Amino acid sequence: MKVAVIDINGKKTGRSVELSKAVFGIEPNDHAIYLDVKQHLANKRQGTHKAKERAEIVGSTRKIKKQKGTGTARAGSIKSPIFRGGGRAFGPRPRNYSFKLNKGLKKLARQSALSIKAKEENIVVIEKFDFDTPKTKNFTSILKALELENKKSLFVLDGSNNNVYLSSRNLERANVISGSELNTYKVLNANKVVISESCLEEIESNFSK
Structure with missing residues (x-):
């Protein structure tokens, strides 16, 4: 050509x-x-994405309510992913693509x-x-x-x-x-x-x- x-x-x-x-x-x-x-x-x-999981959240470690008798599901930590302000479940971590x-x-x-x-x-x-x-x-x-x-x-x-x-x-x-x-x-x-x-x-x- x-x-x-x-x-x-x-x-x-x-x-x-x-x-x-x-x-x-x-x-x-x-x-x-x-x-x-x-x-x-x-x-x-860059692969620098990161979200904090429950072990990395700053917060109280006390049990937030009694185990039984509340009529709702049991909960042991305010840092649980199901609560607002809690850690991210299976969040992104730094990685090489x-x-x-x-x-x-x-x-x-x-x-x-x-x-x-x-x-x-x-x-x-x-x-x-x-x-x-x-x-x-x-x-x-x-x-x-x-x-x-x-x-x-x-x-x-x-x-x-x-x-x-x-x-x-x-x-x-x-x-x-x-x-x-x-x-x-x-x-x-x-x-x-x-x-x-x-x-x-x-x-x-x-x-x-």
């Missing part, structure tokens, strides 16, 4: 690149995508995500660019040229574009990452995936092994 290379003004450069079929042209595996996205979201969870996935499955999921975007013609290849200083206005002008100012966009650039990353940091719908940070969730969450020409070879090398 050939894709035209464009410049930062959204105009064709007259060159084109061939997208690797092993990365951008496979039959998507929906279950692999599901597992990889599930792991990504699970790893982002992360889980392991095999490297092969994660690679398949990312190949599948990129193949979906390529099939939808939502892969854009842009020539290498950089800014002298971080400036949001410069990055906004690129989004306007590519007609992406009102869409979610993912820019995948090589690791030396620190000024570009800083220029996009305040923009809610734009996300700039390096090729090594590319993952299934970010690819599928974007309307357009903009890949720099210099980073394309790195992506194909990483995901075609």
Whole structure:
């Protein structure tokens, strides 16, 4: 599959690149995508939720009423979960939500995500660019040229574009990452995936092994 290379003004450069079929042209595996996205979201969870149970509630330990003759159920502690202000029964405890996935499955999921975007013609290849200083206005002008100012966009650039990353940091719908940070969730969450020409070879090398 050939894709035209464009410049930062959204105009064709007259060159084109061939997208690797092993990365951008496979039959998507929906279950692999599901597992990889599930792991990504699970790893982002802090897992610091906590509710106090009856042993952790501060309160009197005396028996609140006599055992028999009240006409109601027996009760031994004001900290019981059945009373207002008592402890939580089987409440949440801190835990780690992360889980392991095999490297092969994660690679398949990312190949599948990129193949979906390529099939939808939502892969854009842009020539290498950089800014002298971080400036949001410069990055906004690129989004306007590519007609992406009102869409979610993912820019995948090589690791030396620190000024570009800083220029996009305040923009809610734009996300700039390096090729090594590319993952299934970010690819599928974007309307357009903009890949720099210099980073394309790195992506194909990483995901075609």
